[in-house]
Amino acid sequence: MKKLMLIFLTISIVLLTGCWDQKLLKDARLVYGSAFDLAEDGRIHTTAAIRTLQRIGPSGGGKPVNELVTAEGDTVRETRMKMDEKVSGTFSAEKNRIFLLGEDLAKQDIYSVFDILYRTPESNLSASVGIVNGKASDILKMSKKGETLISEYTYELIESAVQHTTVPHENIQSICTLMFDPGRDFVLPLLDKRDNEVAVDGVGLIHGRKYTGHKLSNEQAGLFLLLDDNYGKTARFVKKVNKGQKPDINNYVTVNVMNSKRKLDVQAKGRNVKVSIGLQLNLTVNEYPLDTLAKKTTIKDLDKKLSEKFTNEAKEVVSKLQEANCDALGIGRNLIAFHNETWKQLDWEKDYPTITIIPKIHVNILGSGIIQ
Amino acid sequence: MRKLLKRKSKKTTKSRPYFSHPENHEPVSTNMEENKRFVEEQLFHTSDLFHKELTFNGKKILLLYLRTLVDQEKLQNFVIRPINRTKAGELSETINSSEVINTSDLNEAIVGLMKGHCILISENSETIYIVSVIANKYRNIDQPVSEQIIRGSHEGFIESMLVNLYLIRKRVENRNLTIKYFTLGKATQTKVALVYVNNLANPEIIKEVEKRLNAIDTDSIQSPGFIEEYIEDSPYSPFPQLLNTERPDRTGGHLLEGRFAIVMEGSPTVLIAPITLFAFYQSPDDYNSRWYIGSFFRTVRLASFLISMGLPAIYISIVSFHFEVIPIDLIFQIKNSLENVPFPPLFEAIMMVIILELLREASIRLPPSIAQTIGVVGGLVIGTAVVEASLVSNTMIIVIALTAISSFVVPSNEMSTTIRLLSFPLMIGAATLGFFGIIFFLTLILMHLCKLKSFGTPYFAPFAPFNPEGIKDTFIRLPIWKMNKRPLDSRPQHLNRERFSRKWKKNDKETE
Numbered sequence: 001m002k003k004l005m006l007i008f009l010t011i012s013i014v015l016l017t018g019c020w021d022q023k024l025l026k027d028a029r030l031v032y033g034s035a036f037d038l039a040e041d042g043r044i045h046t047t048a049a050i051r052t053l054q055r056i057g058p059s060g061g062g063k064p065v066n067e068l069v070t071a072e073g074d075t076v077r078e079t080r081m082k083m084d085e086k087v088s089g090t091f092s093a094e095k096n097r098i099f100l101l102g103e104d105l106a107k108q109d110i111y112s113v114f115d116i117l118y119r120t121p122e123s124n125l126s127a128s129v130g131i132v133n134g135k136a137s138d139i140l141k142m143s144k145k146g147e148t149l150i151s152e153y154t155y156e157l158i159e160s161a162v163q164h165t166t167v168p169h170e171n172i173q174s175i176c177t178l179m180f181d182p183g184r185d186f187v188l189p190l191l192d193k194r195d196n197e198v199a200v201d202g203v204g205l206i207h208g209r210k211y212t213g214h215k216l217s218n219e220q221a222g223l224f225l226l227l228d229d230n231y232g233k234t235a236r237f238v239k240k241v242n243k244g245q246k247p248d249i250n251n252y253v254t255v256n257v258m259n260s261k262r263k264l265d266v267q268a269k270g271r272n273v274k275v276s277i278g279l280q281l282n283l284t285v286n287e288y289p290l291d292t293l294a295k296k297t298t299i300k301d302l303d304k305k306l307s308e309k310f311t312n313e314a315k316e317v318v319s320k321l322q323e324a325n326c327d328a329l330g331i332g333r334n335l336i337a338f339h340n341e342t343w344k345q346l347d348w349e350k351d352y353p354t355i356t357i358i359p360k361i362h363v364n365i366l367g368s369g370i371i372q
Numbered sequence: 373m374r375k376l377l378k379r380k381s382k383k384t385t386k387s388r389p390y391f392s393h394p395e396n397h398e399p400v401s402t403n404m405e406e407n408k409r410f411v412e413e414q415l416f417h418t419s420d421l422f423h424k425e426l427t428f429n430g431k432k433i434l435l436l437y438l439r440t441l442v443d444q445e446k447l448q449n450f451v452i453r454p455i456n457r458t459k460a461g462e463l464s465e466t467i468n469s470s471e472v473i474n475t476s477d478l479n480e481a482i483v484g485l486m487k488g489h490c491i492l493i494s495e496n497s498e499t500i501y502i503v504s505v506i507a508n509k510y511r512n513i514d515q516p517v518s519e520q521i522i523r524g525s526h527e528g529f530i531e532s533m534l535v536n537l538y539l540i541r542k543r544v545e546n547r548n549l550t551i552k553y554f555t556l557g558k559a560t561q562t563k564v565a566l567v568y569v570n571n572l573a574n575p576e577i578i579k580e581v582e583k584r585l586n587a588i589d590t591d592s593i594q595s596p597g598f599i600e601e602y603i604e605d606s607p608y609s610p611f612p613q614l615l616n617t618e619r620p621d622r623t624g625g626h627l628l629e630g631r632f633a634i635v636m637e638g639s640p641t642v643l644i645a646p647i648t649l650f651a652f653y654q655s656p657d658d659y660n661s662r663w664y665i666g667s668f669f670r671t672v673r674l675a676s677f678l679i680s681m682g683l684p685a686i687y688i689s690i691v692s693f694h695f696e697v698i699p700i701d702l703i704f705q706i707k708n709s710l711e712n713v714p715f716p717p718l719f720e721a722i723m724m725v726i727i728l729e730l731l732r733e734a735s736i737r738l739p740p741s742i743a744q745t746i747g748v749v750g751g752l753v754i755g756t757a758v759v760e761a762s763l764v765s766n767t768m769i770i771v772i773a774l775t776a777i778s779s780f781v782v783p784s785n786e787m788s789t790t791i792r793l794l795s796f797p798l799m800i801g802a803a804t805l806g807f808f809g810i811i812f813f814l815t816l817i818l819m820h821l822c823k824l825k826s827f828g829t830p831y832f833a834p835f836a837p838f839n840p841e842g843i844k845d846t847f848i849r850l851p852i853w854k855m856n857k858r859p860l861d862s863r864p865q866h867l868n869r870e871r872f873s874r875k876w877k878k879n880d881k882e883t884e
Contacts, residue, residue, distance in 0.1 A: 015800075015804060021693070021806075022692050022693060022806075023692070023693065023695075024691065024692050024710075024716075024717075025690075025691040025692070025695040025698075025703075025706065025707050025710055026691070026707070026710045026711060026713065028695060028707070030703065030704070030707065032700075051704060052704075053704050053705075053707075053708040062708055064704065092695075094695065094696035095695075095696060095698075095700055095703055097700060122696050124696065
């Protein structure tokens with residue numbers, strides 16, 4: 001009798017408690033991309049692109065379509081609740097691949113928008129983040145770019161930019177720690193909508209939890225990532241090395257970075273901090289119509305010219321970083337670890353823009369393609 | 373409770389069994405006709421009782437036999453012809469058979485008749501000769517249909533115990549191979565043989581199985597399944613605790629690991645115990661091919677164990693609780709196939725599983741030519757139509773099909789069914805509590821496996837209790853020359869089974 005009772009109780013525990021937190025995939029409305037903007041009077045305006053497949057036959061498959069939902073509220077959760085009321089099924093952001101922030105909202109505070117993502121266990125922490133010049137919702141409103149849905153397109157745009165060493169590989173998870181790190185800042189991909197096109201427009205410099213409004217162009221961003229030892233899969237640069245050649249195209253060289261070696265040297269004496277960044281770039285020439293690359297002198301000449309150019313540009317990048325007070329190279333972290341006394345004396349917020357950072361780039365051309 | 377048991381046991385000893393073997397001695401009368409009449413009456417004038425009168429030493433001899441059990445040719449060559457030719461002498465020497473018994477008990481003679489012997493009753497004599505002339509109607513020693521392999525021996529057990537024991541003896545040519553006969557079932561008088569290697573099998577286990585076999589008190593034993601249910605340790609466990617096999621090579625292998633086998637007259641299935649869970653996943657094929665291949669198939673088979681038990685449950689819990697674990701490129705396809713299905717995933721899965729079991733069951737009972745039609749109707753028509761009608765989603769069909777295929781991978785049929793049955797509680801767990809429910813039920817199953825014993829030896833060995841040496845023959849099959857020790861679970865008397873067979877390599881190096 002006791003045994004029977006026990007079995008009965010076990011079964012009822014399982015059967016009676018079950019299903020209450022069930023969330024069926026069938027009923028879920030999956031959001032692929034979200035855009036957050038600052039509405040008037042400080043409220044938050046959220047746009048979500050829900051991806052569905054337009055059913056063609058009964059056996060699955062179909063044409064993907066985007067459905068846009070927007071809502072305005074005081075918090076992100078409130079906008080979600082409002083959007084849930086507007087869609088059939090359950091609004092689920094578990095598979096959200098991309099979060100876009102409007103310029104104004106990013107300048108206010110990034111963390112407060114993403115707080116909701118860090119608190120719920122289901123959220124997709126590997127989603128990409130991007131800042132949009134102007135309003136983020138404008139991009140999602142395009143709905144489609146060619147045959148691709150805009151949310152997917154944007155995600156892939158950023159992914160390919162990461163591979164081309166144009167933007168850093170950051171996601172919701174990785175920026176979380178950086179936002180609270182006093183010794184390191186970060187940069188986020190900047191997206192721009194012009195006419196009917198979306199393009200990566202360099203990176204936006206973040207300081208602390210805020211977007212500074214300063215940005216690096218695509219070319220500068222690539223150089224910055226190399227200085228940060230953050231090489232993607234390829235990195236290409238086009239540089240003007242000659243003058244007066246005809247046609248004009250002969251003045252330029254396109255190089256591909258094969259590999260790079262960075263050395264960050266931080267020297268601290270009292271309150272004096274001197275940073276030198278040595279970067280060795282091994283390149284192959286992708287394009288050089290003037291040729292004569294078989295000659296050692298030409299190569300040496302190019303090496304010298306490119307080294308100079310890269311170093312000058314790096315100096316510009318560094319000054320921009322300092323101007324934005326964005327310590328994306330992690331010099332502060334280096335100080336905390338190796339020169340703690342100095343770190344304690346410094347007020348990094350104020351002192352970072354004033355320290356000396358000297359980048360030096362040495363270029364070494366190793367390949368010239370398969371023609372002689 | 374105890375009182376009740378006592379009363380019950382008293383009752384059974386008191387009541388007379390209806391099929392009791394006549395133990396009373398019935399003396400042979402000197403009157404031949406009277407003896408004949410007695411035999412006829414005892415057999416209720418059965419029509420297949422034939423008799424023939426012969427003359428020997430000038431005396432009449434009555435030959436009685438059951439026509440249905442006797443080989444006519446043997447009877448003619450070994451009994452009738454020698455008697456007719458010799459005419460005089462000693463009867464037992466005249467008859468050309470190795471098995472001549474003389475008795476003065478008519479009842480024993482009747483038992484002999486039932487076994488396919490013929491009896492010779494002489495005039496004015498109190499001795500009856502019983503001569504074995506049984507007809508041997510055996511089928512060929514073919515490869516068992518249920519346990520086919522690619523390479524290696526293609527012998528299989530048949531319905532005759534003698535032939536089966538012959539196959540075992542031939543495989544294990546060793547004086548230590550011991551065979552013990554038991555007679556079980558009061559009505560059927562089924563012959564059962566317990567086979568083991570005397571210097572390997574643990575005497576305690578042999579004593580235990582003898583005790584259990586002797587305790588069997590029943591009218592009939594119709595199949596080894598009866599014996600299995602009488603002697604297994606935990607009758608309520610879902611896991612089979614004796615290995616059923618029709619393969620002599622498998623039986624021989626297990627005997628040499630210190631296990632015992634039970635062979636039954638009239639059944640090609642041999643029971644092997646004590647056994648572990650992993651033995652159900654071993655196939656003679658593993659040992660016939662090289663160890664890489666053997667290991668690969670072992671891994672595939674053990675993966676099939678997990679797939680057939682867990683895949684439907686995992687799928688159900690994913691689509692109803694944790695869809696965030698599906699990769700983004702896949703989720704929309706799955707979601708789309710689910711969109712129009714009106715049932716909850718659990719119901720969908722159970723429906724498909726039932727359809728599958730129906731198809732399987734139907735195709736077993738039907739002749740092969742019609743079974744093919746069932747395959748087409750079931751697989752193609754129902755499979756596609758069910759999806760077209762949006763009763764079941766596409767993905768669910770894939771999941772259930774995968775589950776079914778993996779369950780058929782198991783070399784042992786009863787284990788395959790067990791696994792499919794065990795997937796049901798897992799599915800219910802998954803549908804109520806998600807991943808947590810699966811883990812909950814898996815934990816219960818694991819606890820049960822750790823506790824389960826087969827003839828007092830651990831069922832989940834070599835994992836519980838953990839024995840690193842034993843793992844060499846579980847998920848993988850290491851080279852034979854690495855497996856120097858017998859498995860510990862059967863507690864054999866000698867552990868070492870292999871010394872240093874590849875010493876030639878060392879010798880070669882030394883001479884170089």
